Amino acid sequence: MPKKSLEVLLDVSVDRASEVPLHRQVYLGIRRLVLTGRLRPGSRLPSTRHLASDLHLSRATVLDAFEHLIFEGYLEGKVGSGTRVSSHIPRDVHTLTSATQQSPIPTVRRKPRIARRALAHSFRQRLAATPARPFRPGLPDIASLPLDLWSRLTAKHWRRAADQLYEHADSLGYLPLRKAICDYVSRSRAVRSDPDQVIITTGAQQALYLCAKTLLDPGESVWMEDPGYPRARVAFKSAQLTVIPIPVDSEGLNSAASPEKRSAPQMIYVTPSFQCPLGYTMTLERRFDLLRVAARNNAWILEDDYFSEFRHGTSPVASLQSLDRNERVLYIGNFSKNVVPFLRIGFLIAPKSIVHTLKMGRTSVSRQPPGIDQAALAEFIADGHLERHIRVTLQIYRERYEALVNAIRQYGAGVLEVSENGGIGMYLVAWLPSGVDDRLAARIASAAGVDTVPLSNFALHKLRRTGLVLGYSAYETRMIRVAAQRLCNALLRMRSATSQIK
Ligand SMILES: Cc1ncc(COP(=O)(O)O)c(C=O)c1O
Structure with missing residues (x-):
């Protein structure tokens, strides 16, 4: 009997409470031993009867696993008359496959190769995908x-x-x-x-x-x-x-x-x-x-x-x-x-x-x-239906635009200013006082629970005046008022903190 491989094979553990069928567990266990190099190419496996008795499994379960391993090329020979680990398994198999988590051999980590031109795809996107908070721009009103x-x-x-x-x-x-x-x-x-x-x-x-x-x-x-x-x-x-x-x-x-x-x-x-x-x-x-x-x-x-x-x-x-x-x-x-x-x-x-x-x-x-x-x-x-839907949302966006403009005028004196543009679109630019770093303002707004996009993110040259892009189309007027007040308060705190530093 191939004593050594039997010892190794006893590492194949089976969990009877698992939803994974027993023959599949045996298959996965032996496959892992082959891929991690613990069962070397050519080494002989114990008989299915022997293994079944050691693992307290039926012979049919082990036979099933062996047949599948032979079919996929991990083992060779004939079940019943001597089975070996396939001689086609490369000796450096443990460096090639991902089944090596249990291997003591460290994986060589190299930087993935990418084209230099792929760097041009990089995009500065600071707002996480979900959940959307006011005033993340670009979103329509989903409820309508x-x-x-x-x-x-x-x-x-x-x-x-x-x-x-x-x-x-x-x-x-x-x-x-x-x-x-x-x-x-x-x-x-x-x-x-x-x-x-x-x-x-x-x-x-x-x-x-x-x-x-x-x-x-x-x-x-x-x-x-x-x-x-x-x-x-x-x-x-x-x-x-x-x-x-x-x-x-x-x-x-x-x-x-x-x-x-x-x-x-x-x-x-x-x-x-x-x-x-x-x-x-x-x-x-x-x-x-x-x-x-x-x-x-x-x-x-x-x-x-x-x-x-x-x-x-x-x-x-x-x-x-x-x-x-x-x-x-x-x-x-x-x-x-x-x-x-x-x-x-x-x-x-x-x-x-x-x-x-x-x-x-x-x-x-x-x-x-x-x-x-x-x-x-x-x-x-x-x-x-499209034109009908546009008419409905247009009315909603008009109300939201007015709610935002009014709230900024009410709470934002000295820190945010909106210029009337007739309320076209789904967002507006709120201007910051001159010299204020809009990226810093956006970070402070975010900490206060309000999403904004700094105008500088759109610019290639330094802007003469900075601002925050505020989307209003996706948020109810009540949310808009609350978020605008929060935003203005955060900017007022930022202003008094920086003027104290000066
Ligand atoms: C200037 C501009 N063009 C087009 C789009 C729409 O792009 P897409 O159809 O890929 O969502 C947007 C969306 O934000 C935009 O701001």
């Missing part, structure tokens, strides 16, 4: 979503999915959704397009990434607003583009500011209907300037129209795309704000000449967007 309707639509399209296979397989996206989007953006934003120009994406983010990767080569220049949308910057950096910050004022991106200091663009990224994050609407004059710059440089313009619908009192301004006669503008939209961010559906409307290139780029990362949500969304838009 028509969830029953949405469940009915998705259930219906699951039942129909087999008949719609062909439409789901189009890598531009589901055709009825592309049609519904064309009609909707034509009605609401004067965007001129037909469904063959629409590419459904996984949120606006994928649209930005696709444009950066497929339209420009590494090293080429993209102008972007400063301060501007950090996730756009990440998409451009990850495509190894050179990001050139262009100052923003109350008329929008100012392409004429200090022209001597920067190179010509091959692409320009703008948020003309609600500048991210300052909230200004780009004037018509600046829009024409931008089209002129693009034509002169043969550059693309990415128009990120991320929540143009949320304007109180006035209807949305017509898109930049609607003014473009030279097929330079790519229009990017999303359903993260007017429906919900975790739907992860956005779209890109591109000039016909580049749709195929973008489509190929999209296919290389994901063949087509998930089908059922596209089908449900198509019906949601086509039957008027």
Whole structure:
């Protein structure tokens, strides 16, 4: 009898109270002994009868485990006439596998190899994923979503999915959704397009990434607003583009500011209907300037129209795309704000000449967007539910905007100031007194239970005036008042602590 391996095998412990079947426990125990190198290749195992009696198990249980170990290649031979550890098991097995927790041999830890360009993806995100606290920006009001309707639509399209296979397989996206989007953006934003120009994406983010990767080569220049949308910057950096910050004022991106200091663009990224994050609407004059710059440089313009619908009192301004006669503008939209961010559906409307290139780029990362949500969304838009939902939330956001502005005016004298912007959008910028470090202010706010995003997180150059970005759309007015008071009190304490230090 192979005494040594029997001793080792007695380390196989079985737990009769466990939910794991006994034969599986024996299998796992012997496998671990092989992978940790305690049972060496070629060593002979005791007979199943012997082992069964030592472990107080039935022979059938042990036989079952042995057969499985032979089938997977850990053991060789024939059960009943001598079984050995397979000679194909490498001698350094314990350095290769993850079953070595019980091995006395230390694992060699090396830094994982990653591409240098992957560092460009790093994104400064300080707010944890959950739970959302006021005033975390970017979230819509979830409570007003028509969830029953949405469940009915998705259930219906699951039942129909087999008949719609062909439409789901189009890598531009589901055709009825592309049609519904064309009609909707034509009605609401004067965007001129037909469904063959629409590419459904996984949120606006994928649209930005696709444009950066497929339209420009590494090293080429993209102008972007400063301060501007950090996730756009990440998409451009990850495509190894050179990001050139262009100052923003109350008329929008100012392409004429200090022209001597920067190179010509091959692409320009703008948020003309609600500048991210300052909230200004780009004037018509600046829009024409931008089209002129693009034509002169043969550059693309990415128009990120991320929540143009949320304007109180006035209807949305017509898109930049609607003014473009030279097929330079790519229009990017999303359903993260007017429906919900975790739907992860956005779209890109591109000039016909580049749709195929973008489509190929999209296919290389994901063949087509998930089908059922596209089908449900198509019906949601086509039957008027989207516009109804926007009207409902617009009214709610107006009340929340007013609650926040009033609370800041009531509690924030000397520490926070809001400038009236007509309450467009879902968040606002509250300005700090000059010289105050907004990142420090955001940390102090967070310790007081209030989420804010420092304006500096959006800026490439040092800001002349700092501030906090405060989202109001997702929080009830009562919560807004309480959180605003807390925030202002924390900033007042910060001010008196720092003035004492001085
Ligand atoms: C400027 C801007 N564009 C687009 C989006 C929407 O991005 P996505 O559709 O990837 O959620 C946001 C969301 O915060 C945004 O701030």
